[in-house]
Amino acid sequence: MVQMRPRVSVEQVEEGEELAPKFDEQGLIACITTDAKNGEVLMLGYMNREALEKTIQTGEAHYWSRSRQTLWHKGASSGLVQTVEEMRIDDDQDAVLLRVRVAGSGASCHVGYYSCFYRQVPVGAAHRKGQKLVFIESTKTFDPQDVYGDAPNPTVL
């Protein structure tokens, strides 16, 4: 069983050794996932209490799919399972950080790219020259059609 404590004081939450996560109104906590191999940020996901528990217990990343409204064992359909090398929690315990090893092609993005963050937004001086997003990954690591078939796209407009 994963022990999660009620939040009783700022000192407990910020300086203590107890897991006392803050879930938002939807019952979710944000989760940043990075590649343990090189530190690259792969994705930002969300966990409900069950997903957080299962991740801690199994050592494989589980999320809450907001588009499908279901527990999501990452890689169950794609094979791109994420094995957790390290989990961290932040100061006020409302965000989690995972460092993972990714199975298969090593990709994490449902569009087929390695990282979900495959486009740059021009900022500052670059922004004043042009506002188009810039692709920093030029090729997909897999074909989503091969991996997901006719499963509905999770992107919500």
Next chain:
Amino acid sequence: MVQMRPRVSVEQVEEGEELAPKFDEQGLIACITTDAKNGEVLMLGYMNREALEKTIQTGEAHYWSRSRQTLWHKGASSGLVQTVEEMRIDDDQDAVLLRVRVAGSGASCHVGYYSCFYRQVPVGAAHRKGQKLVFIESTKTFDPQDVYGDAPNPTVL
């Protein structure tokens, strides 16, 4: 002016060159901030439209403070200004990634640590041996009392 487009199709959002961010019901988009120096994750913040615009225009990180309900120019009171080296946006454009250079001591956490993610959560085999959080930063980079004085602590229980 920062051009932000209405979201009209999955293809536009995922594969296009237009910035078409998705703000949640509170009008916020999540922002992962990493240290450009070494790739370490420093914090997870949130931006409203104005904070995103100001970050893009000025090249310095602006957030929305959920605890204070106000626009937050990071470093305005602490001196720990974050200069943006790169901004990225994710596949469905509901999360932003910043790679920043941090002024002053280089810290980003209001508790005084370098990163907000200064504690590990034991996972898998380690979890079965014990559930206490493990501090991975042993010393604070600054004294919050010196930097923030009597300003209210932003952690919400």
